[in-house]
Structures are given as C-alpha cells and as structure tokens.
Amino acid sequence: MFDVRGHTGVITLNRPRALNALTHPMVLRIDEALARWAQDPAVHQVLIRGAGERGLCAGGDIRAIHDDAKAGGGASAAFWRDEYRLNARVARYPKPYVALMDGIVMGGGVGVSAHGSVRVVTERSRVAMPETGIGFVPDVGGTHLLARAPGLVGTHLALTGAAVGAADAVYCGLADHCVPAARLPELTAELATSPAATVLERYATAPGPGELAGRRGWIDHCYAADTVEEIVERLLGHGDPAAKEAAETVLAKSPTSLKVTLAALRRAAAPGPLERDLVREFRVSCRALAAPDLVEGVRAQVVDKDRAPRWSPAALADVTDAEVERYFAPLGAERELRLPAAGEAPAAG
Numbered sequence: 001m002f003d004v005r006g007h008t009g010v011i012t013l014n015r016p017r018a019l020n021a022l023t024h025p026m027v028l029r030i031d032e033a034l035a036r037w038a039q040d041p042a043v044h045q046v047l048i049r050g051a052g053e054r055g056l057c058a059g060g061d062i063r064a065i066h067d068d069a070k071a072g073g074g075a076s077a078a079f080w081r082d083e084y085r086l087n088a089r090v091a092r093y094p095k096p097y098v099a100l101m102d103g104i105v106m107g108g109g110v111g112v113s114a115h116g117s118v119r120v121v122t123e124r125s126r127v128a129m130p131e132t133g134i135g136f137v138p139d140v141g142g143t144h145l146l147a148r149a150p151g152l153v154g155t156h157l158a159l160t161g162a163a164v165g166a167a168d169a170v171y172c173g174l175a176d177h178c179v180p181a182a183r184l185p186e187l188t189a190e191l192a193t194s195p196a197a198t199v200l201e202r203y204a205t206a207p208g209p210g211e212l213a214g215r216r217g218w219i220d221h222c223y224a225a226d227t228v229e230e231i232v233e234r235l236l237g238h239g240d241p242a243a244k245e246a247a248e249t250v251l252a253k254s255p256t257s258l259k260v261t262l263a264a265l266r267r268a269a270a271p272g273p274l275e276r277d278l279v280r281e282f283r284v285s286c287r288a289l290a291a292p293d294l295v296e297g298v299r300a301q302v303v304d305k306d307r308a309p310r311w312s313p314a315a316l317a318d319v320t321d322a323e324v325e326r327y328f329a330p331l332g333a334e335r336e337l338r339l340p341a342a343g344e345a346p347a348a349g
Contacts, residue, residue, distance in 0.1 A: 019055055050100070055106075056104070057105060058109060091116075091141070103124050105125060106163070110129060130161035133161045133301060135256070137285070146158050152224060162246075170210075231250070254293040256293055280328065
C-alpha cells in the first residue's frame with residue numbers, strides 16, 4: 001500500500017499472513033513509487049514498514065521460486081533482476097529512506113531495508129540472511145553488507161544463517177537505531193511532519209547487550225580459514241560451546257551453498273560498490289536456480305516441512321572448486337544484470 005502522509009511517502013508491505021513476503025508485482029510497484037517520489041518536491045522522505053505484528057518482510061516468496069525452478073526458472077530470474085535493481089535504488093535514494101525493521105526481517109526483507117539511510121530495529125527484530133538452509137546463497141546485496149560487518153562476523157552469519165537481534169544488527173552495520181516497538185505508531189505519526197533525523201533523536205534508545213562482539217575471538221579465528229571444511233574443523237576444535245554449535249549448524253546446510261557463499265563473501269570484501277556485488281549475486285542466483293539444492297531445500301523447509309533436505313552433493317568434500325567457480329561465470333551479454341553505475345541516478349519507472 002502507498003500513501004503520502006504530510007511530507008513522507010509511506011510504503012506498507014501488506015501480506016501479513018505470508019510475513020509480507022515479496023512478489024514480483026510488489027517489487028515493481030515499490031520501484032515505481034520510489035522513482036515518482038524521488039522527483040516529487042512535496043515528498044521529503046520515505047518510510048517502509050510491514051503490515052501485521054510479525055515482521056517487516058520474511059524475504060522473497062520462496063514457494064513461488066521453488067515452483068518456478070521446477071518449471072524452468074524464467075520467472076524467478078526476471079523477479080531477481082527487478083528486485084536487485086530496487087535494492088540498488090534504495091541504496092542510492094536521494095532522500096532519507098526510513099526502514100522500520102520490526103520483527104522478522106530476512107532475505108529480501110533485508111534488501112528493502114538494510115540498504116536504506118535510516119534503519120530502525122526494535123526489541124522484536126530478528127534479522128537474518130538464511131539462504132544456505134534452502135540451498136541458496138545470500139543475495140539482495142547481502143554479500144556486500146555481510147562482508148562489511150566487523151571482523152568475520154558477517155561470514156559467520158552467512159554460513160550459519162543465524163538471526164540477530166537489535167544490538168547485533170546495529171553492531172553488524174545492518175541497522176542504525178533501536179526504538180521500542182510500542183512507540184513505532186508515534187514515530188510514524190511524527191515522521192509525517194518532521195525530518196527522520198530530528199524524530200529519531202527523541203525515540204532512539206540503547207538496544208541492550210548483544211552477543212557477537214564478545215564472540216569475535218573464536219569467530220575471527222575460525223572463519224579466517226581458507227575453506228569451509230577448515231572453518232568447520234576449527235569450530236569443532238575450539239573450546240567455546242557456541243563455536244561447536246555453529247559448526248553443527250553449518251554442517252546442516254547445503255554443501256554447495258556454503259562453498260559458493262564463502263567465495264561470494266570473499267569477493268565482496270574487496271573495495272567496490274554495491275552494484276558490483278549485485279551483478280555477481282545475480283549470476284550466482286541464476287546458477288542456483290538450475291541446481292538441485294534450491295528446489296530440495298525449499299521442499300524440505302517450506303513445502304513438505306520434513307526438515308530433512310537431501311543435498312546433492314551431500315558432502316563438502318564432493319563440491320569441487322571448479323563447480324564453485326561455475327556459479328560466478330558471466331551469463332552472456334543478453335542475460336547479465338545491468339545497473340546504473342554508482343552515483344548515477346536509476347531510470348525513472
């Protein structure tokens with residue numbers, strides 16, 4: 001839903017029963033509204049929020065992606081092309097872009113929020129990029145964001161798919177401010193007439209203690225290993241119970257997704273703009289669409305819900321370097337994602 005309240009354009013993701021999961025038409029409509037409001041002098045800032053009490057957005061509609069992958073994958077590639085263009089527009093938006101990251105914010109939900117200029121979490125926030133658990137790889141600029149988290153915390157979050165609360169979301173650079181959930185209606189009302197920077201000064205509170213800063217010792221040591229196998233070995237060999245738990249979590253994920261994710265994060269860690277990493281993620285996503293683990297992962301987690309995916313290959317040792325590199329190969333001129341260069345305004349509409 002779209003509305004202009006005072007000087008603020010308001011986007012409400014309105015699929016509460018589906019945790020506001022993004023569909024292709026939703027992405028297109030959001031992009032159109034942002035392009036229009038960017039040129040409208042009456043709109044000073046933009047606010048995005050989710051309907052219902054459970055979260056901003058649980059990500060893309062993965063059941064639809066599952067069905068499309070089984071049918072050939074054309075619709076999903078078209079969806080990602082427009083979704084990643086939207087992510088780039090959010091990151092380069094010329095006006096304050098306020099994201100209310102209350103409740104569950106995962107996958108595509110991170111893409112429409114964490115690239116914004118004013119990102120607000122609450123005590124209910126659970127922010128994650130859980131793609132390795134469904135045979136996929138962090139996208140929507142997730143590799144760019146996680147590669148810039150302190151130390152190797154982003155690698156830990158990407159491989160385990162772990163969700164973080166408000167304090168750790170701020171620590172990782174995925175959010176800026178924490179506001180009590182009960183005050184979000186007041187905050188939203190005030191944003192109609194006042195700049196976000198002024199309003200947040202009155203509403204923001206300390207998010208309380210997080211967990212990740214205190215775990216940097218074993219995280220930075222273990223995830224610095226060259227391969228996923230070595231990372232798991234270091235985690236299992238470390239004395240901290242949280243490290244062993246992380247290893248067990250990693251070992252339940254798709255072996256192919258884990259290796260491609262680690263390679264993607266290490267590429268994204270090099271200095272460069274978001275657009276570079278979105279182009280790379282599009283290649284990876286298209287290749288994952290044609291691989292068996294995405295369909296199998298969604299089947300196990302969402303369709304049949306047996307939580308027992310049969311990954312192919314089933315072991316990390318069976319995923320070759322050549323297979324990993326294949327995910328990053330150019331798609332060909334006709335299929336590549338085209339984005340405006342950093343600093344260049346996206347096309348209207």
